[in-house]
Amino acid sequence: MSKLDKSRDFGFDTRQVHAGARPDPNTGARAVPIFQTTSFVFEDSESAASYFDLKEYGNTYSRIMNPTVAAFEERIASLEGGCGAVGFASGIAAQAAALFTMLDPGDHVVSSTAIYGGTINQFKHQFHKMSVEVSWVDPDNLDAWRQAIQDNTKLFYGETIGNPTSNVLDIEAIAVLAHEHDIPLMIDNTFASPYLCRPIEWGADIVVHSATKFIGGHGTSIGGVVVDSGEFNWSNGKFPVIAEPSPAYHGLAFHDTFGMYGYLMKLRSETLRDLGAAMSPLNAFLFLQGMETLSIRMDRHVANAKAVAEYLDQHDLVSKVMYPSLEGSKYNVLANKYLPKGAGAVFTFDLEGGRQAGQDFISGLTLWSHLANVGDTKSLVIHPASTTHRQLSDEELVAAGIGQGTIRLSVGIEQIDDLIWDLDQGFLELQSKDNK
Ligand SMILES: *Cc1c(COP(=O)(O)O)cnc(C)c1O
Numbered sequence: 001m002s003k004l005d006k007s008r009d010f011g012f013d014t015r016q017v018h019a020g021a022r023p024d025p026n027t028g029a030r031a032v033p034i035f036q037t038t039s040f041v042f043e044d045s046e047s048a049a050s051y052f053d054l055k056e057y058g059n060t061y062s063r064i065m066n067p068t069v070a071a072f073e074e075r076i077a078s079l080e081g082g083c084g085a086v087g088f089a090s091g092i093a094a095q096a097a098a099l100f101t102m103l104d105p106g107d108h109v110v111s112s113t114a115i116y117g118g119t120i121n122q123f124k125h126q127f128h129k130m131s132v133e134v135s136w137v138d139p140d141n142l143d144a145w146r147q148a149i150q151d152n153t154k155l156f157y158g159e160t161i162g163n164p165t166s167n168v169l170d171i172e173a174i175a176v177l178a179h180e181h182d183i184p185l186m187i188d189n190t191f192a193s194p195y196l197c198r199p200i201e202w203g204a205d206i207v208v209h210s211a212t213k214f215i216g217g218h219g220t221s222i223g224g225v226v227v228d229s230g231e232f233n234w235s236n237g238k239f240p241v242i243a244e245p246s247p248a249y250h251g252l253a254f255h256d257t258f259g260m261y262g263y264l265m266k267l268r269s270e271t272l273r274d275l276g277a278a279m280s281p282l283n284a285f286l287f288l289q290g291m292e293t294l295s296i297r298m299d300r301h302v303a304n305a306k307a308v309a310e311y312l313d314q315h316d317l318v319s320k321v322m323y324p325s326l327e328g329s330k331y332n333v334l335a336n337k338y339l340p341k342g343a344g345a346v347f348t349f350d351l352e353g354g355r356q357a358g359q360d361f362i363s364g365l366t367l368w369s370h371l372a373n374v375g376d377t378k379s380l381v382i383h384p385a386s387t388t389h390r391q392l393s394d395e396e397l398v399a400a401g402i403g404q405g406t407i408r409l410s411v412g413i414e415q416i417d418d419l420i421w422d423l424d425q426g427f428l429e430l431q432s433k434d435n436k
Contacts, residue, residue, distance in 0.1 A: 020074030068281040079194040083230030091210025093277035094224030105131035112139035114162030161191035165401035168334035175203025205232040213375025217290040221283040230260035302342030305411040345411040355404040364429025367422035379412035
């Protein structure tokens with residue numbers, strides 16, 4: 001926003017269009033150009049050396065930073081209220097890098113059970129290989145979080161709106177507990193987007209996103225991002241990996257040298273450098289386009305989701321609807337606190353008839369696409385027990401709150417009466433098979 005940004009605190013709707021972007025000084029291009037280049041010419045040998053010493057901040061190689069990706073990072077940091085952000089090739093890469101940067105072998109994480117199935121796999125299997133163990137807790141039970149804390153606990157982890165059961169996390173209470181024990185709280189805010197909830201305002205230290213979902217918003221690109229509040233004290237004695245001189249960067253002490261930017265600098269200049277899951281400039285460009293309409297899309301997603309949830313709640317063949325904004329939901333109070341504009345557009349409902357009913361219902365739909373994604377303008381549907389959560393055992397399914405007849409919806413921005421008409425077709429198909 002160049003000259004403008006000093007004179008006024010711009011609102012969310014303005015920042016989602018302008019933050020991180022300025023007309024290109026060389027060409028005057030108004031849209032952020034796609035800087036499709038691997039590398040950048042140094043002005044002279046001195047500035048080349050100081051970039052590599054991290055004494056000056058400058059582009060070297062697009063695995064580590066790129067101007068199109070930087071515009072994306074600045075915009076999402078602005079929308080989440082963070083001090084900065086680092087983009088990644090996927091949401092799963094972003095959270096892996098976020099944990100990897102702060103943890104050592106032998107460290108311990110406390111995580112909500114109600115999270116994305118892919119995250120459960122990553123924590124259980126990949127982090128286990130790095131000797132990081134995870135304790136799983138019922139996200140609604142604050143005592144369970146407290147009792148899970150050990151001397152080597154270095155992180156609390158949860159989702160604003162849990163996937164797929166739509167638990168709304170009591171972020172403020174969990175952040176207070178974490179901070180009493182000098183532990184940072186990391187929140188996956190994918191299902192809410194920064195328009196519906198900004199976890200940093202409630203005390204979260206780090207926010208991660210799968211940008212693949214509502215941020216991109218159109219189902220075109222895989223990407224992820226880590227946003228840091230800049231508030232956590234990494235020099236509290238628990239995080240030598242960030243506070244002490246780093247052998248991976250000729251003895252640089254990241255927190256001492258960069259203060260509030262220490263964690264992000266290490267995330268970029270060591271973890272991203274060494275693990276390499278960089279966001280592509282083209283995807284960053286598509287995410288920038290997506291963010292320009294985030295609030296407008298989310299308002300429509302939420303309005304449609306509420307209407308679909310109310311319709312399903314009245315339906316004879318539906319036993320339960322897990323949408324936190326419904327009056328009867330046990331998360332209604334938390335939803336009103338953390339998600340006053342609405343609890344997103346991804347939720348599940350249970351069919352009376354179990355697994356076969358789930359598959360029959362989906363086969364009757366034509367407008368809703370049957371696939372494994374959420375947060376698209378197009379309405380999406382899936383049967384978790386036979387797809388996304390197929391690798392989980394029966395007990396793990398129960399713990400994750402998924403039944404044999406559970407259907408997950410991601411409600412798009414189409415015309416609402418068309419969406420409900422198509423759901424009616426699904427129920428007709430189910431009834432014609434008569435397996436109630
Ligand atoms: C999709 C998703 C992820 C993983 O993101 P990818 O971009 O698919 O790697 C992580 N968390 C949540 C809540 C998600 O929905």
